[in-house]
Amino acid sequence: MANPVVEVKDLKKTYYMPGGMSQEVLKGVSFTIEEGDFVAIMGHSGSGKSTLMNTLGCLDRPTGGTYLLAGREISKLSDEELAVVRGQTLGFVFQNFNLLMKRSIADNVSLPLLYQGVGKSEMYERAKEMINKVGLKGYEDRIPNQLSGGMQQRVAIARALINNPKIILADEPTGNLDSQTSDEIMTFFQNLNKSGITIILVTHEPDVAMYAKRLIRIADGVVEYDGSVKKYMERSHV
């Protein structure tokens, strides 16, 4: 049995609004993700999948339940401690790539290392190595605007990988890409996963989810389905 990297038990998230109103978005979610897993989280908009992703990404704290990330309880950590966890344990890939448009590709890729006190020259060397790895050799000194959408997303993936994270969290990574480039990026994720990296992907597209090994479907704040992607797709006739 592989090591669990994410253990979520009865996870709850309630948003409190002014005037005493509240909305329970996650109503007790439980699952475990093992090291090397490739999980797609799906759900309709408003189902709670984004809230779940933000919580898993240590950008938000749950209001109930427990969340163990690589064996460490996250829900009670301070903002500063959460920043350290994000910088050392997680790698983010966003739908809009979220690259710094005025900075070089090398600067963008090495950004997470900046907050870990790595020296400038080492940052550049490691960024260069990672840029090679995502197939963008020679693009180190370009700026994002000079690259296509697919290439920009690969830069974002290189940025997510540079601090050797335990998990890559990808939020709709193909949302802004055409279908051919989407396939390219998803194949890239698949290859990464084959090399042992744990990937959690949020998507609303079944075609994208098909690249994952496992599917967690969230509906109305609870886990509606947790199992093989293929089985779910067959069952749903997608």
Place this chain on the structure above:
Amino acid sequence: MFRLIFSEAWISITAYKMRTFLTTLGIMIGVAAVVLMVAVGQTVQNVIDESFESMGGNLLIVLPGASTSGGVRTAMGRPTVSRQDMDAMKDLKDVVTTSYATQSGVQAVYGKNNWSVNAMGTTPDYLDVGNWEIDRGIMFTERDLKSAASYVVLGQTVVDELFGFEDPIGKSVRLQNIPFMVIGTLKAKGPGLTGDDQDNLIMMPFSTLRQKIRGARRPQMVSIGFVKVNSEDKLDAVLQRVTYLLRARHHLKDTQEDDFTIRNMAELVEQVKKVGFYLSLLLAAIASISLIVGSIGIMNMMLVSVTERTREIGTRKALGAPNRWIMIQFLVESILISFMGSLMGLVIGIGASQIGGYIFEKDVPISIWTVVLSFSVAVVVGVASGLFPAIKAMKLDPIDALRYQ
């Protein structure tokens, strides 16, 4: 860590060169204005000091006539102080010497040249009292004073206007058609406190002026008397002694007010210096307004920057940037902008003040405090105008920031 933050801040502000430059303009103008105004104030004070020095230090001025009489101001200058009064003061304790003078505007003629000039009848000691120096030739003597000799000593302006490049010594100038022999010339002093030309002057024995130029009914009476005291702290004591002496000599009863006025030059100097100081302060205060405006400009730009870079802040936070890093980076950006503006303002301020000094032929001092002040202002303005935007950036929720369109 600080080096990395500094480098990030530098890259961020240089990414928008034009905007950064325009923002620095506010602080630049502010600091340049403060530096310039402080330099102007300091120069004015120096000019005041020099002017008083050129008038002679440690002086009491004795003026005939009372300043007030029975609550009513009487005409100053009613002839009440005589040359004998002034001579008697020489024997008082702590008095170095005394002098006196009377003046008259005359037209001086030499050859084909003529020039309107201030003729001053005085004593040889006036050189010492008024801080004058002989340039060429000699000063008239006590003997000349007694004999009302027709000798004159010329100020530099008179030399230039009447003689040009000719040597005036031994030559004869005509004042009211009476010939006077030039026995000496005075070193130039430059403009006085009120901007008048102190060098447009002809000195002659007091008696000569009284008898030959300005025929007066009472030729012993002086227009102004000078008492030079050996040190500044003795001025008040000597003032008392002079008052007693004059009251005694004028046979004034206890109920009668003084028929003369004595002015302490040191007090006057202090007052004018105080005015000069407040003038400097006022100028600096006015200039500071532009610094405040510049500071608001930086705050505005930093707030725009935080809003514009909301997604960037969210991304940085998601990638592990601690809140304090985000805050320090924005604060450093603001300080850098302010610092660059201050540096440019300092250079422009010093440059402009020196050019001004060159044009107006004045030495403009640059004190180290101006430099220290400018950089302190840079840091204070940078922190003050950057703190609010930096805190705003720090407090941004990473989820909201990432969603920001």
